[in-house]
Amino acid sequence: MKPATRVNELYKKSIISEMQRQVNAMQAVRSLPLEKNEQKLSFLENSFVDKIFPTTAIHEFISYENVTAAATSAFILSLANTFLSKNRFCLWISLNDIVFPSALKQFGIAPDNILFTKVSKPKDALWAIEEALKCSSIAFVIGEVPELTFNESRRLQLAVENSNTTGFIHRKNPRIENTVACNTRWRIQPIPSFLDKGLPGVGFPKWRVNLSKVRNGKPGVWDMEWVHDSLRLINNQLNITSNAARKIA
């Protein structure tokens, strides 16, 4: 009797995991398995469904100040560098041209692969972002718009599902943090860099990364440092429970 129930249980489990996969597919939580860097950022990937960073998705970033905006730009690039293919063109659509191409190389993205698009109206920016996300030959799209309504985010999400590109929406100074259909919501805050005692100067870029919302995953907060082409976790102490992360958000 006993071995039979065990087999039964295993069978049930396999059915449940199969159904979970189908549900995930319906909810557009698709992602391509990636070989590289899996070890390095496992702490981050544990937050996502199937423990894989979703590449066919829209990621939302929120910033309010100049320095947080700069940190957010850099963090987006380091994510793209870690998880996405780098040898293809990508679009950076924004309402101003504050990004300095010369500095992008240190985050592992070749600046001449980026097509900088500066538009004057947020409406045009959204149109351009959607058009770009529909194009499967684009590696990723960074769009800087202050406001994003639920419907607009849904449109972007649909565009991404058909083309398998990745969208990063960077909202600078949004009026309200409304609910959107993006897969994740991030908040990046620069924190004082770390230097060995007695050393002068400024250290490596260091950020408090707050993944405050993630669909079907668990949010978290980490301190990270960008050192020589890769993201590094500083300490795991901050990896608090999802409820606490929501509170911080």
Add this chain to the structure above:
Amino acid sequence: MTKRIISVWLKYLKTDWICRRQPHFKELPFVMAAPERGRMVVQAVNPIAESKGIYKGMVVADCRAILPSLQVLNDIEGLSDKLLKALAEWSIRYTPVVAVDPPDGLILDVSGCPHLWGGEKPYLKDIITKFTNFGYHVRVAIADTAGAAWAVSRYGQITPIVDSGRQLDALLPLPPVSLRLEPTTVSKLEKLGLYQINSFIKMPRSALRRRFGQSLLTRLDQALGQEIETIVPVKPIEPYQERLPSLEPIRTATGIEIGLKQLIEQLCNRLEKEGKGIRKANFKCYRIDGNIQQITIGTNRPSRSTKHIFKLFEPKIANIEPAFGIELFLLEAPIVEDIGVEQDMLWHSSSHDEVAVAELVDRITGKLGDVVHRYLPAEHHMPERSIKIATSFQELPTTSWRTDLPRPIHLLAKPEPIQVTVAIPDYPPILFHYNGNRYTVKKADGPERIEEEWWLNDGLYRDYYCVEDENGGRYWLFRLGSYNTTEPKWFLHGFFA
């Protein structure tokens, strides 16, 4: 293919134009006169005055004696040239090669065009009707050569259509003046009783040359097609051009779309054969009221994809105002470039990616203007000049991007002045004020001195410092000049990640 040339003769060009502008002159005998050696000499005569025996070149006083009711208008200098040029440009609807034939004619190279109007007869008829509707007296003739067409349009009695290769037959009964000869040669020929081309064309060429000069033989050969006569078109012809005349004036957007699609297909087929792609294209709509509506597109990479080019035109179709209707569509590609054979369409290769991205950028620039830029490193130390805009997708950096010096990820287009407190000159500040906030500097790096390039610009050097405040915000500050002479100014130039 043999050439077919049309000659248009507007005998009463100037007076017809006056009648068009002031219709009451239609019923009156009038001349246009200009002073010449202290007398008023007739420059143009209208048909009514001409029937009364008044000719060009007469003195106005004599004309008044013949016809006291004659109206005399002042001749306008350069009028006929201006009118002919305008008419020539208007005639581009019939053929792309239109030349002005002063003082009162046009020459149209219509090779390969008449079949679009259903043959030469309807073609000529259409031209005559259009000009007559404008109010011009017009005579036209079509022949293989400009000379024959000119002669038949002015002096022909039988038919305006000279069949291909039959110039000689058409010319034989015409007077020598129809060969566009100089007046002295004409009077010489007439003096000798040679009133028809028939009577001297069979004479030995050497005899003709001796008596009348080389010009007579040249003109004869030109008329018969033995010597090439080049005509200079008013508008240089775009080598890549497709045209589509419509039977009925088209007024709807759907109609325009259909015409545009057909033209793009024709042009792309041709470009595919020649291995080229469009970089710039103009779509022109000739309206029946003479106005030309035009929309233009540009691409970032030569393209001959019908779908893509139509997509670029599509949002602009709404800008075309058809008014009473469009009678001719014209698509031309002023800039084309070579493209390789698209052999990689089978695989999802990088070149296929590039085409897709180029099409995306075309769509964005088509709608929003020139907003997409790619940057390459430039060999300058000044941050503002250290990047340059790439001219094309294929352009690669000539030098690699530098990573050895700290550069902020966000750079202000214009450095913003800040107030600082500095402990010791040539040291980073201990605190600074920016936008009404106070920032205390905890860590600092620098200075990195960047000199202004004297061969480009005058200015003081900048000492750049990377500083970090107590909250972890990292900034790029610089001091302009030194503390030697006066208090130097401090600026915030960027934000580090």
